[in-house]
Amino acid sequence: MMLDIISPDYENSDLSFIIVKATAIVLRSPITTPVQTSFGTMTNRPAVFLLLVDAQGNTGESWCNFPACGAEHRQRLLGSAILPALLNKEYANPQHCYHALQAQFKRLAMQAGEQGPIAQCIAAVDIALWDLVAKRLSLPLHKLLGSENATIGVYASGLNPTDGVDNFMRCQDEGFTAFKLKIGFGDEIDYPNIERICAKQQPGEQLMVDANPNPLRQRMYSPNVENGQTTLSDKPGLGVDLDELDTLQNDPTLLGGQ
Numbered sequence: 001m002m003l004d005i006i007s008p009d010y011e012n013s014d015l016s017f018i019i020v021k022a023t024a025i026v027l028r029s030p031i032t033t034p035v036q037t038s039f040g041t042m043t044n045r046p047a048v049f050l051l052l053v054d055a056q057g058n059t060g061e062s063w064c065n066f067p068a069c070g071a072e073h074r075q076r077l078l079g080s081a082i083l084p085a086l087l088n089k090e091y092a093n094p095q096h097c098y099h100a101l102q103a104q105f106k107r108l109a110m111q112a113g114e115q116g117p118i119a120q121c122i123a124a125v126d127i128a129l130w131d132l133v134a135k136r137l138s139l140p141l142h143k144l145l146g147s148e149n150a151t152i153g154v155y156a157s158g159l160n161p162t163d164g165v166d167n168f169m170r171c172q173d174e175g176f177t178a179f180k181l182k183i184g185f186g187d188e189i190d191y192p193n194i195e196r197i198c199a200k201q202q203p204g205e206q207l208m209v210d211a212n213p214n215p216l217r218q219r220m221y222s223p224n225v226e227n228g229q230t231t232l233s234d235k236p237g238l239g240v241d242l243d244e245l246d247t248l249q250n251d252p253t254l255l256g257g258q
Contacts, residue, residue, distance in 0.1 A: 003095055007146035015093035015133045021053040022083040024124075026071045036160045037182060046071040050078065052086075052128045060132025062124045074117055074124075081108070082121045094129035098122065153178065155208065161185045165196045177205050184211035 003011070028044045035042040048071050052060045064074070085104055091097040101122045109118040134141040142150060155178035156171035164181050171179060181197060183190040197207060 003093060005095070005145055007144060010137065010139070010144055013137055013144075016090060017058075017129070017132065018055045018088060018090045019052050019086050019129075020055050020088060021051075022078075022086060023051045024075045024078040024083065025049050025051075026075050028071070033160070033163070035158055036162065036185075040068065042068050044068070048074050048078075048124070050124045050128050052125070052132055054132060054136075056136075058132050058136045060128040060130070060135065062127035062131060064120055064124050070117070074121055077114070077117055078121050078124070081105070082118070082125060086125060094126055094133060097129060098126045101125065155180055155206070158182070161189050161193060164193050165200075168197050169200060172200070172202070172205075177202075178208070179206070180208040180210050182211075183209045 003015075006013075006015075026046065026048055028046050030044050031042075035045075046068060047063050049063045050061065054060075082101065082105070085101065086097070091100070105118050105122065109115045130141055130144075134144045137144065140150065154176070156168070156174075156176040157180045159167050159179060159181040161182060168179055168181070179197070181193060183194070194207075194209065201207060
């Protein structure tokens with residue numbers, strides 16, 4: 001089964017598998033400084049880790065982070081529904097498995113109103129499967145998917161409204177050139193933080209703002225930060241109707257992430 005997303009160099013590779021073991025675990029890491037967002041505060045960093053093992057003993061891993069109260073729910077959803085449906089069946093490739101799981105759990109997602117959590121769990125399986133088949137071929141996953149660029153850009157995230165400016169300067173000293181500030185806490189907090197950071201930006205540095213998610217509010221800040229730097233926004237498509245999306249999709253200050 002040929003996949004359009006596979007590099008032509010590996011289009012004849014065997015990507016089939018049978019998963020015989022699957023384990024989902026939750027880990028929580030304490031943090032000294034709570035992470036503030038426009039929809040709540042995180043007092044620890046949760047993550048759900050997924051390990052898949054095929055019939056030959058090859059492994060694939062993935063992870064996702066969820067709302068503070070949601071990690072254990074996703075773990076149970078994986079363990080009670082998604083993973084049992086995955087085990088001991090032969091699939092031609094990860095994409096085949098992804099579509100099969102989507103079709104199988106579509107009704108449950110609607111019936112339970114759990115479209116998001118079920119999609120997250122299936123995505124975690126998909127990521128782990130691609131990791132598994134790439135490892136089996138002794139290839140970096142990006143190369144299997146046709147990329148020649150092994151470099152990924154990084155940015156300093158989690159700049160809170162209370163200490164974002166200080167952390168911005170610390171991250172500058174550490175060599176970061178891209179930063180993401182959390183906004184959505186009111187004009188009296190957001191505007192001064194953005195203005196103070198912009199005043200300290202160096203040529204070539206990039207500032208992103210993240211309102212989690214309020215794209216129209218994020219657009220309001222663009223005129224206040226046009227100082228030669230590029231300002232992008234995270235999750236611009238959430239909570240927006242189709243008419244607003246037509247306006248937003250051509251806005252160069254918006255980044256369609258997550």
